[in-house]
Amino acid sequence: MHLLEPRAQPSRVMRWAAPPLAIVAMLIAGSLLFWALGKNPLGSFKVFFIDPLTSAYGWGELLVKACPLILIAEGLAIGFKARIYNIGAEGQLIMGALFGGGVAIYYNDSTSMWVLPAMVAAGALGGALWGWLPAVLKTNFNAEETLTTLMLNYVAVFILEYMVSGPWRDPDGMNFPQSVMFSDNALFRVLADGSRVNTSIFIALFVVLAFWLFNARSFLAYKLEIGGHAPAASRYAGFSARQTVWFSLIISGLTAGLAGVGEVAGPVGQLNLNISPGYGYAAIIVAYLGRLHAAGIVLAGFLMALIYLGGEAAQVSLQMPAAITGIFQGMLLLFLLGADAFIDNRLRRPA
Amino acid sequence: MNPQQEPRLSLLHITKRYPGVVANSDVSLSVHPGEIRAVLGENGAGKSTLMKIIYGAVKADEGEIMWNGRQVDIANPAQARRLGIGMVFQHFSLFETMSVVENIALVLDEKFDLASLAVRVKEVSERYGLPLDPHRLVHNLSVGERQRVEIVRCLLQKPQLLILDEPTSVLTPQAVRKLFETLRKLASEGISILYISHKLDEIQELCDSATIMRGGKVTGHAVPREETSASLARMMIGRELPVCEAKPYTGEPHTVLEVRGLSLPADNPFGTTLKDISLTVQAGEILGIAGISGNGQAELLMALSGENPVSMDTVLLQGKAIGHLDAGQRRDLGLVFVPEERLGRGAVPPLSLARNALLTGHRLAGMKGWGLVNYSKARNFAKECIQRFDVRCNGPDSAARSLSGGNLQKFIVGREIMLAPKLMIVAQPTWGVDVGAAAFLRQTLLDLSRSGVAILVISEELEELFEISDRIAVLAEGRLSAAKPRQQTDAESVGLQMSGLFDTTTPEASHASA
Numbered sequence: 107m108h109l110l111e112p113r114a115q116p117s118r119v120m121r122w123a124a125p126p127l128a129i130v131a132m133l134i135a136g137s138l139l140f141w142a143l144g145k146n147p148l149g150s151f152k153v154f155f156i157d158p159l160t161s162a163y164g165w166g167e168l169l170v171k172a173c174p175l176i177l178i179a180e181g182l183a184i185g186f187k188a189r190i191y192n193i194g195a196e197g198q199l200i201m202g203a204l205f206g207g208g209v210a211i212y213y214n215d216s217t218s219m220w221v222l223p224a225m226v227a228a229g230a231l232g233g234a235l236w237g238w239l240p241a242v243l244k245t246n247f248n249a250e251e252t253l254t255t256l257m258l259n260y261v262a263v264f265i266l267e268y269m270v271s272g273p274w275r276d277p278d279g280m281n282f283p284q285s286v287m288f289s290d291n292a293l294f295r296v297l298a299d300g301s302r303v304n305t306s307i308f309i310a311l312f313v314v315l316a317f318w319l320f321n322a323r324s325f326l327a328y329k330l331e332i333g334g335h336a337p338a339a340s341r342y343a344g345f346s347a348r349q350t351v352w353f354s355l356i357i358s359g360l361t362a363g364l365a366g367v368g369e370v371a372g373p374v375g376q377l378n379l380n381i382s383p384g385y386g387y388a389a390i391i392v393a394y395l396g397r398l399h400a401a402g403i404v405l406a407g408f409l410m411a412l413i414y415l416g417g418e419a420a421q422v423s424l425q426m427p428a429a430i431t432g433i434f435q436g437m438l439l440l441f442l443l444g445a446d447a448f449i450d451n452r453l454r455r456p457a
Numbered sequence: 458m459n460p461q462q463e464p465r466l467s468l469l470h471i472t473k474r475y476p477g478v479v480a481n482s483d484v485s486l487s488v489h490p491g492e493i494r495a496v497l498g499e500n501g502a503g504k505s506t507l508m509k510i511i512y513g514a515v516k517a518d519e520g521e522i523m524w525n526g527r528q529v530d531i532a533n534p535a536q537a538r539r540l541g542i543g544m545v546f547q548h549f550s551l552f553e554t555m556s557v558v559e560n561i562a563l564v565l566d567e568k569f570d571l572a573s574l575a576v577r578v579k580e581v582s583e584r585y586g587l588p589l590d591p592h593r594l595v596h597n598l599s600v601g602e603r604q605r606v607e608i609v610r611c612l613l614q615k616p617q618l619l620i621l622d623e624p625t626s627v628l629t630p631q632a633v634r635k636l637f638e639t640l641r642k643l644a645s646e647g648i649s650i651l652y653i654s655h656k657l658d659e660i661q662e663l664c665d666s667a668t669i670m671r672g673g674k675v676t677g678h679a680v681p682r683e684e685t686s687a688s689l690a691r692m693m694i695g696r697e698l699p700v701c702e703a704k705p706y707t708g709e710p711h712t713v714l715e716v717r718g719l720s721l722p723a724d725n726p727f728g729t730t731l732k733d734i735s736l737t738v739q740a741g742e743i744l745g746i747a748g749i750s751g752n753g754q755a756e757l758l759m760a761l762s763g764e765n766p767v768s769m770d771t772v773l774l775q776g777k778a779i780g781h782l783d784a785g786q787r788r789d790l791g792l793v794f795v796p797e798e799r800l801g802r803g804a805v806p807p808l809s810l811a812r813n814a815l816l817t818g819h820r821l822a823g824m825k826g827w828g829l830v831n832y833s834k835a836r837n838f839a840k841e842c843i844q845r846f847d848v849r850c851n852g853p854d855s856a857a858r859s860l861s862g863g864n865l866q867k868f869i870v871g872r873e874i875m876l877a878p879k880l881m882i883v884a885q886p887t888w889g890v891d892v893g894a895a896a897f898l899r900q901t902l903l904d905l906s907r908s909g910v911a912i913l914v915i916s917e918e919l920e921e922l923f924e925i926s927d928r929i930a931v932l933a934e935g936r937l938s939a940a941k942p943r944q945q946t947d948a949e950s951v952g953l954q955m956s957g958l959f960d961t962t963t964p965e966a967s968h969a970s971a
Contacts (some may be wrong), residue, residue, distance in 0.1 A: 331808075335805045336806070339804065341764045344783045345785065
């Protein structure tokens with residue numbers, strides 16, 4: 107017997123109230139966790155969520171971390187609405203970084219103003235290619251994209267490992283698996299001294315606005331939405347299921363690829379094995395926390411960035427293990443999914 | 458039946474409320490041993506809720522149930538069965554991959570062994586004129602035979618009361634007669650029968666008494682044989698039964714749709730293979746295709762609508778081969794389609810009517826440009842559709858799923874008509890629709906056809922087809938009979954064809970497939 111039964115009309119208000127509720131639940135559960143670890147919950151809370159925002163540098167870091175998350179989540183949200191579950195953004199990010207980074211490595215001595223634009227284009231292409239692959243597998247062989255995109259993450263990591271420990275390894279890098287540092291010509295310009303915020307935020311800004319317009323007004327977004335809500339209606343209307351799959355996977359791969367270039371041509375400055383602290387996975391949470399809405403994703407992206415910063419601060423100040431970031435991300439997702447389950451369903455009362 | 462006897466079942470002042478709607482309000486009725494009582498009412502009148510209360514599937518908020526003179530509290534269907542209440546649902550609950558006797562064994566609350574149970578099944582089925590082979594697999598059975606399994610399953614539990622919910626909606630006229638014989642025999646042995654239906658003629662033929670419901674309330678008790686259809690209809694819907702009017706078509710007749718030798722293998726083990734189907738539909742006429750769902754209806758509709766494209770030359774629209782085109786491309790050429798499933802196929806349940814208007818209306822001028830949608834145009838389109846086709850709702854922003862079946866159907870039909878089609882294909886146009894909306898929809902289709910549009914209607918309701926069609930064909934077991942003008946055929950011969958007995962097939966062939 108099922109414990110839940112579907113509601114006739116899920117509440118719109120609750121749909122948007124769920125993310126704040128999930129955040130509050132995460133904070134409460136997090137405090138309990140700190141308390142159980144023998145830390146002062148209030149003090150820990152301050153270290154985790156307040157201290158990172160008490161300096162200009164902290165706000166800058168928030169922006170640096172929020173940008174890739176928002177960029178990826180905006181792309182993922184388009185697919186999620188159409189029920190195309192791309193969980194391979196991490197791999198797409200890495201491929202974007204590889205393609206963009208490759209350009210930087212080959213033209214490291216160039217002073218052309220076109221190096222950076224070429225890197226951006228190559229990164230977008232690399233990410234899109236890694237989204238295109240599962241699209242082909244799905245439309246031609248009916249392979250489930252959740253599996254193929256996930257598995258391609260590992261393939262991407264292996265390619266990266268091969269490239270930075272083989273062909274693209276820095277000859278003067280004492281055998282560390284990393285490429286040369288990119289020349290300034292191949293880096294986004296820093297916007298303010300003493301911070302790491304760079305011009306790549308304008309790419310994110312552009313993507314947010316473009317996707318907002320796309321979702322609100324475009325016919326293609328409407329078709330994707332129909333495909334997600336009711337595949338039979340989509341077929342009835344004559345909308346192409348193939349187009350939905352290809353578009354959603356390629357566009358989300360593309361934005362993840364852009365995020366990858368943003369990292370290697372920004373805060374990282376080279377190709378190495380620590381390009382992404384799991385942005386591709388965290389962005390899945392960001393997309394749902396932002397209710398798949400272009401503006402909501404921006405807010406959710408900042409919160410997730412704060413969790414990253416807080417996690418780092420907790421490691422330094424509270425001697426917490428690095429897993430603390432993942433724990434908070436996981437709690438947030440769990441509470442959000444729980445809230446959504448009760449928005450769509452209600453407890454079945456015994457007859 | 459003896460009215461002096463104690464009633465087998467009495468419902469006293471039953472009320473059941475759901476959020477926002479009172480399904481049953483102060484309903485009382487009783488049925489005596491050996492009595493066949495009709496519960497007559499439209500869709501949504503509260504009949505099904507009432508029967509679920511009797512069967513223990515739903516609990517009443519107020520009121521009492523008396524069973525053989527004793528007050529009872531029926532907590533669940535298992536308890537109802539122990540009391541001696543059996544129910545045959547409108548939609549069967551059988552496992553297709555299991556045999557008849559296995560399906561029956563599943564619901565018995567007692568110990569059994571399959572071999573002796575099979576013997577009992579055979580006995581009971583023959584005694585009541587419901588021949589069944591206990592060892593056949595259910596997916597090989599016709600719809601009528603599946604219903605027999607359900608009835609025999611109830612009878613094995615020696616019920617004192619049998620509830621049948623719209624039992625004839627899927628039967629041929631011949632099978633209906635057979636069912637009635639069985640029911641009369643059961644009644645003569647003292648079993649009480651509650652017969653739920655909205656079909657006036659059946660109730661007049663079969664039932665001793667009737668309780669009529671409208672809007673959750675009892676609006677009258679009657680002896681159906683002493684009433685006219687008009688007086689029963691008045692009690693059921695509060696006014697006379699509306700009738701449709703068909704003017705003759707005065708325009709130029711020409712073939713709009715032609716299907717030539719369409720054969721299509723089933724795409725799943727329980728699907729139907731279409732065998733060499735040919736038909737034509739002329740401008741200004743309605744071609745009706747009768748038959749019971751599951752005989753290739755779904756497959757034929759997918760092939761005609763373009764949801765499942767077929768080989769190019771098998772479907773022609775005004776002489777142009779369109780078999781290979783998808784539903785959108787066909788709609789661009791003037792072929793519109795109203796599917797049986799309104800929610801999830803003809804409309805997207807959680808989206809507003811304005812957005813649902815866009816589903817097929819996007820191709821109209823001004824609806825979109827530069828890849829962007831003009832949502833205010835879409836809203837106006839929905840508004841116009843709501844007004845022209847009398848869709849009762851809270852305006853273009855109401856979600857599709859908030860509309861009643863009839864109103865959503867009016868919206869979908871209206872939307873497709875506003876695309877100015879040359880050909881309209883409609884499946885089960887009035888399925889689950891109240892009488893008033895059904896009459897409106899039939900008249901709308903008639904008017905549309907007389908304006909020169911070719912219409913193809915696929916329906917299980919013979920009455921409906923005889924009311925609106927100019928020609929009628931029958932789809933049975935994936936084969937389509939030759940269409941006959943309505944005046945040259947009748948329900949009897951259409952019913953024979955529905956059970957697969959074609960003019961052209963030999964008796965052996967039809968026997969094997971029956």
